[in-house]
Amino acid sequence: MRNISYWIAYNTNEIMSTKIDPDTLTPMMKQWYACKKQAKDAVLFFRMGDFYEAFYEDAELTSKVLDLTLTKRHNIPMSGVPHHSVEPYIDRLVSKGYKVAIAEQMEDPKMVKGIVKRKIVRTISPGTLVASKLIQDKDYNYICAIVENKKSYGLAFIDCTTTTLHIISLDKRPDLLNELFKIHPSEILCTKAFLKTHSDIFNELRLNYPVAVTHPQEWMENFTFTETFLMQHFCVHTLDGLGFKELPHCTFAAYMVLNFIKETLNTNISHIKDVKRIEIDEVMNLDIITQRNLELIETLSQNSNATLLDLLDHTHTPMGARLLKEWIKRPLLNLEKIQRRQQGTEELTKNTMSLKRLQKYLPAIRDLERLMMKISSSFASPKDFVSLKYSLMQIPKVKYAVQDCTSFLITECGKSFEDTTTLTQFLDGAISDDAPYRISDGGVIKDGYSEELDKLRHLHKTSTSWLTQYQQRLKEELKIKTLKVGYNRVFGYFIEVSRGQSHLMPQGFSKKQTLVNQERFISEELKIFEEKILSAEEKTQQLETRLFEEIRQKVAKHFDLVLDISKALAILDVLASFAHLAIKMDYVRPTITQTTHIDVIESRHPVIEAALIDEPFIPNDCHLDEECKMLLLTGPNMGGKSTYLRQIAHLCILAQMGAFVPAKAATLGLVDKIFTRIGASDDLARRQSTFMVEMAQTANILNNATEKSLIILDEIGRGTSTFDGIAIAQSVLEYLYYKKRAPKTLFATHFFELTKLEKALPKLKNFHVALLEDDTGITFLHKIQAGACDKSYGVHVAKLAGLPEDVIHQAKAILKLLEQKKTPTFHAPQTLFETKIPKEPKWIQELKTLDIENITPLEALQLLHKFKKFL
Incomplete structure (x- = not known):
């Protein structure tokens, strides 16, 4: 975070x-x-x-x-x-x-x-942090510019400490909010007019995470000027090849953000070399509601250790961790790209030696991308150069680790590992291993790098010996055993004697300072030495600063080389993370198809399974195809309905990220969007009731789902009366069923009346969560089985939750009346427990407390005869 x-x-x-x-x-x-x-x-x-x-x-x-x-x-x-x-x-x-x-x-x-x-x-500013502890290694700190153009939006965003400018063109207002949540910018640049007309967007952001909004003082609307600015920056003759073609709003946004960074940091921003155009139609659409409900990045309870990201993140480098987060937010729709990632993951699961070597060498590599940015922009400290050197020393080892790999993606990464020996040796000979954080502290340049600097340092080192000899000589010549030669920053070098011996000082020794018990003098010889030493110290600092800048410029010339290495390392790191998890948790490579089918055998919820210690996760199948487009799931609370819905969505996301999935086997059709409607509560900040929140989310799903979408609906219509709820839930089901491009739908409900729809809607199938019921209560089996369930077992769950026994008993009695289609009558001012619903007879209470193990046969017969009278 x-x-x-x-x-x-x-x-x-x-x-x-x-x-x-x-x-x-x-x-x-x-x-x-x-x-x-x-x-x-x-x-x-x-x-x-x-x-x-x-x-x-x-x-x-x-x-x-x-x-x-x-x-x-x-x-x-x-x-x-x-x-x-x-x-x-x-x-x-x-x-x-x-x-x-x-x-x-x-x-x-x-x-x-x-x-x-x-x-x-x-x-x-919040979006232009460069050398700050506020920047988290595993997070991007984006600054984002937004420009509106005829109801479309151009976004340009970048992390100032990295090298890639991202641009997105959006046509819909809801897409703007969803993308901003994915980008998670710490600072947004826009005009005051835009802020005013889109206050709802900014208020929504404010309710979810911190962001600063800045209005650049200098805003150019001359397209020729902005285009020229960008062409000069990226050293091109046309912007078409960078993805700006026919996107003037993105061009303006790119200018706005780059110019703001340049003016704010007052530095060269040539490290921003790449432009990446994000096409939202090329990645799975995961809106903010879905990201939350599926707990991809953050949990609903704000527990940061139980997300899909936490499960997947076994990366060892900051670059890899950031890339993994981007892959989770934007799973692919391109089958070829998905398969390339899968091939890389699969190869590392089989070639465990390569995987182990990567896991050994990657942890020693620092954040190469951000290190090179700081070096290129003059923000680097001496320690950054040391980190760069030791990181580059690992590259030959990483290259060796994957030299036997043949999958396309890993092979391409291996090609990026060009020889860095020259650069590593240069850094080793130029910068001291124990260099301080600041250049002004000295000791940055390594001995032997500069002959001139070595001479100045030698002069400084020999000064201590000269002072010791000079002090001893004065003691002997002046016969003052307590004489001292010292130094302080205010008065410089001095000769100190007691006031009682000051008369022994020879002519030519001038008084420099008088203390309570001492007098301080300086001689012409000491003054010459002082000028020589102080001059040497000043020259040393100036020379070291100049040499450090020369070294920085030489290293910056290797920017592209190191950046390519950094990108390759990030990909390998993520693939190794996928492989590690697949081996550890017994995941399989899913088959991805262009169909709309889902065929999964023994699937598991990845996060919950990993959290279980003493018991195994109960796996379940899922089959959605042309014969079954809609699965209606009934069963008790705590039975596992919500877990089942989420795990199917997780499998689709993992598969399209290129990762393996927790299942025995899985064939998954490409999913373009995942929509979720899971739980709801009043949104007081937005002045919306539970039911209003639920209906708004449902409307978004109905209006935007396609035949390639996956819809997860966990209870619809709970926030109103029973009949209203059933009517709305059934209407939603029928709308999705008869939709021209009907999406895949998993629908969990407690409205058992809906299970009758199976007869009228052939492609809707009833399933339920299995359980065992006996005299002691119910046992959840967490198994999804065909057929409908006609009870919710809410009273049983209430008992498990610890409700008082009187409440449970009363609830059972009322439930029995309701199931008999009778309505309990209440007469004011009677309370709930004063109604005429019969209480449990005393003889039943006596029977419940009976000690069966210690009763004799005769006593048992007598009790049976006694209890028979009450029947």
């Missing part, structure tokens, strides 16, 4: 005082004011020496949000954070929904007389 805690934020509010008179400001504060005018909607961190300072409203806000001390200077509120630890403070502000602008010193204060030049070098 993305680690951002704010709700929707409309980033149009200015954090800028209108009461400031620039003429009254000092020159430095005028400089701040000029920067602040460029970042009215952001918190401005203004670099002043070793601190980033915030002033006026920014200071008050940061003091409150970051728990900083609020002070005043010349009656101006101010607060500050150390420059070397600013990132955590930025993260905390962004996590609360604020944008942060960074104004840096553009000159060395030592080299400038007067005020140092400052300017905003970058702005951080």
